[in-house]
Amino acid sequence: MRIRTDNKIYRRTDGRWCVSYYDTTENSKRHYIYGKTKNEVKTKLAKLESEATETAVKDMPKKSQIKRKAIDENNAHNDLVQEAAEATELKSVQETADEQSEHSINVLTENRDSTRNNEGAKWTLQSWLAYFLKNYKQNEIKETTFDSYMGIYRAHILNTDIGRCKLSELNSDNLQMVYNGMTKDGYNAKTVRHVFILINMALKKAVKLRYIDENANDFVTLPKKKRFEGKALTAEEARTIFDKAKEEKLYPVVALTLCTGMRKGEVMALKWENINFRDRELHVEGNLCRVRESNAGGRSKYVDKVLEPKSAKSIRTIPLTEKALEALLIQKQRQDEIKEKYKVVYDDQGFVFTEVDGSLLRQKGFMEEYHVFLKKYGISDIRFHDLRHTFATLLFEEGESAKVIQELLGHSTITITMDIYTHVSKKGKKNAISKLDNLF
Structure with a gap:
C-alpha cells in the first residue's frame, strides 16, 4: 500500500476531526481517517504512513534478487536463441534426409524398372x-x-x-x-x-x-467358339449291336461302354478287381492315357500309361445292367482261353481288355477294328466317345434326371452334362412338340 495526503486536518460539522488520503495502489481511491481530537487523527495518519513505508520497502527487490532476475532473463533469452538454432538445424537435417530418401526411392525405382526392362528384353x-x-x-x-x-x-x-x-x-x-x-x-x-x-x-x-x-x-479378340455336338446311336442301332454282334471280338468293350457311359480310357484301364459281380457294379478308378516320355538320350516317345481319372468326380461306382454283366462274362471266358493258349508269353496284369500277351490294348489297332465293326453292321460311323454320348442321350430321352446322369458319367458339374452330352434326338424333339396338340 502506498498513500498520498495533503496533511490537511480539519474539523467536521459533527465535531469530529478528519484527514483524507489516497492509496495509489488502488487507482488513487480516496480514504478518510477520523478522530475525536486533532492529535488522534495525526497519530493515526503517522501510523498509517509508517505501515505503508514498511510495506513498500518489503516489496522492493533486493540487489541480489535484481541481479539474479537479470541472469535468469538472460539465460531464458539464450535458451530461446539456442532452441531456435536447433529447430533451424533440425529442419535442415530433416529436409536433407527427405531429399536423400526421395533420391533413394528414385534410385530403387530406376533399378527396379531397369531390372524389369532387362528381363522383358532378355526373354523371348x-x-x-x-x-x-x-x-x-x-x-x-x-x-x-x-x-x-x-x-x-x-x-x-x-x-x-x-x-x-x-x-x-x-x-x-x-x-x-x-x-x-x-x-x-x-x-x-x-x-x-x-x-x-x-x-x-x-x-x-x-x-x-x-x-x-x-x-x-x-x-485381343478371339473367334467365336462353336458348340460341338457329338453324334449318338439310335435305340435301334444300339439294339443291333446287342442282338447281332455278340460273336465279334469287340462286342464286350462296345457293349460295356454303351451300358455304362465310361470314357474309352476308363474302359481300357478297367481291371477285374474293379468289378463286383455279386453286387452287380463296377468301380472306376483309372484312366488309360498316352503320355510323352523321354529316354536317357533325350529322345521322347508316346507310351500308354494308366493314370488317375480325369477329375475327383470321375472316381465313381456304376451299377451293371444284365447286358453289361453278360458282356463282361463273355470277355472273361475269352480271356481265360487266351491265357491258356498263350500261357508262355501271357503277362497277366489284371486288365479286362488286353492283347493276346496280356498287355494293354494298342489304341491304333483297336480303333481300326472299331470302325470296321460299325461298318459291318450298318451302324453310323461315330467316334468311340460317342458311345458315351449315346448312353447319356438314351437315358435323357427316357426321362432320367440330369443329376443322376451326371453322377453316372462322372462329370465335375451338372452344367457339362446338360451342355455337352444330352443331345436330344429328332424323335425327342417331335415328342416334345407333339405335346402342344394337347394344349390347343
Whole structure:
C-alpha cells in the first residue's frame, strides 16, 4: 500500500476531526481517517504512513534478487536463441534426409524398372513359355495336361515369328495377327483358344514378376467358339449291336461302354478287381492315357500309361445292367482261353481288355477294328466317345434326371452334362412338340 495526503486536518460539522488520503495502489481511491481530537487523527495518519513505508520497502527487490532476475532473463533469452538454432538445424537435417530418401526411392525405382526392362528384353516368348511350363506348371498339373501344353507349344509357338518375339516387344497387334492367321489357315476356334490360354498363363506370370507392364493378351479378340455336338446311336442301332454282334471280338468293350457311359480310357484301364459281380457294379478308378516320355538320350516317345481319372468326380461306382454283366462274362471266358493258349508269353496284369500277351490294348489297332465293326453292321460311323454320348442321350430321352446322369458319367458339374452330352434326338424333339396338340 502506498498513500498520498495533503496533511490537511480539519474539523467536521459533527465535531469530529478528519484527514483524507489516497492509496495509489488502488487507482488513487480516496480514504478518510477520523478522530475525536486533532492529535488522534495525526497519530493515526503517522501510523498509517509508517505501515505503508514498511510495506513498500518489503516489496522492493533486493540487489541480489535484481541481479539474479537479470541472469535468469538472460539465460531464458539464450535458451530461446539456442532452441531456435536447433529447430533451424533440425529442419535442415530433416529436409536433407527427405531429399536423400526421395533420391533413394528414385534410385530403387530406376533399378527396379531397369531390372524389369532387362528381363522383358532378355526373354523371348518361346524361351519364357518353356521356362514357365517347366518351372511353374509341371508340378501342379496332371502329366497329360502338361503334355498337351507342350504339344501346343511345339506346334504353334516354337521357332515361329511370335515365338522369337521379345516379351518387351510383344503387343496385342502381333498376337491378334497370330490368332487371325490360325483361323485363316483353317484351325478351329477351340485350337485357337488353346494357344491363347497357354500364352495368357505365361504372360500373366510375367506381369506378376514385373518383367512386363501389361498382358497384351488382354486386348485381343478371339473367334467365336462353336458348340460341338457329338453324334449318338439310335435305340435301334444300339439294339443291333446287342442282338447281332455278340460273336465279334469287340462286342464286350462296345457293349460295356454303351451300358455304362465310361470314357474309352476308363474302359481300357478297367481291371477285374474293379468289378463286383455279386453286387452287380463296377468301380472306376483309372484312366488309360498316352503320355510323352523321354529316354536317357533325350529322345521322347508316346507310351500308354494308366493314370488317375480325369477329375475327383470321375472316381465313381456304376451299377451293371444284365447286358453289361453278360458282356463282361463273355470277355472273361475269352480271356481265360487266351491265357491258356498263350500261357508262355501271357503277362497277366489284371486288365479286362488286353492283347493276346496280356498287355494293354494298342489304341491304333483297336480303333481300326472299331470302325470296321460299325461298318459291318450298318451302324453310323461315330467316334468311340460317342458311345458315351449315346448312353447319356438314351437315358435323357427316357426321362432320367440330369443329376443322376451326371453322377453316372462322372462329370465335375451338372452344367457339362446338360451342355455337352444330352443331345436330344429328332424323335425327342417331335415328342416334345407333339405335346402342344394337347394344349390347343
